[in-house]
Amino acid sequence: MTAHPHGNASDPGAAAPRHLIEHVSDQIRVTAGQAARLVRQKTPEPVLDTTGQVATAAKGNRTPLLALGAALVVFLLVRRGRGRK
Template identity: 70%
Template sequence: MNDRSRGDQPTPTPTPEELREQVEHTRDDLGRTVEALAAKADVKAQVKEKTAAAKSQAAEKAAQVTDQIREKATQAAHLVKDKTPDPVLDKAAQAAAQVRETAAQAGQFAADKTPDPLLDRAGQAATAARANRTPLIAAGAALVVFLLVRRSRGRK
C-alpha cells in the first residue's frame, strides 16, 4: 500500500542534507534519553544529591535555631536586668570590680616576689608551649588516657 492508493499527494523524497539533520536530531534526543536513564539508575549520585540537600537544609535550620536562641537569650538577659533591683546591680558591679582589682594585685605581688631568672624561664616555657601546642595537647591526652587505664586496672 503506497501513498498514492489513499489519494494523498506523494511525499517528496528528503534530500541527503535533510536526512542528516533528522539523524542528528534523533541522535541528540537519544543521547538526552540515555543520560536521563543513566541518572535515574545512578543510585550513588542520587544519594549524594539527597545528602547534600539534607545537609544544607539542616545547616539552614541550625542557623535559624541559633538566631532564635540568641534572640531569646538577649530578651531573657534584658528581662533579668530589668527585674533586678538597682542596689543589687550596683553591688554586683562593685564585687566584680573588687575581684578584678584583687586579682591584679595578686598577679603583681607574685611577679614582684618571683626572682628574675625564674620569670625569664617561665616566659621561655610559655613561648615554647605556645609554639608547640599540638604535641603538648597530644601528650596531655595520652597521659590522661594512661592514668585512666591504670586506674581502671587497679580497681580490678
C-alpha cells in the same frame, strides 16, 4: 501576676543583682592583679625569664602539648581502672 524569683527586665530590683555581680567581678580582677604584681615582685628574675620562655614555647607548640596532655589523661584513667579490679 506572679513574681519571677530572678526578676525581669521591667523589675527595678533586677538591676541590683547584676550590679552586685559586676562589683564582685571588679573586686576579683583587682585582687588578682594585686596578687600577680606581688608574685612578680617576689619571684627571682631567672625564674621569670624561664617561665616566659616556657610560655612562649608552649604557645608555639600547642598541638604536641595537647596530644601529650590527652595521652596523660588516658594513661591515668587506664591506670585508675586497673587499680580497681
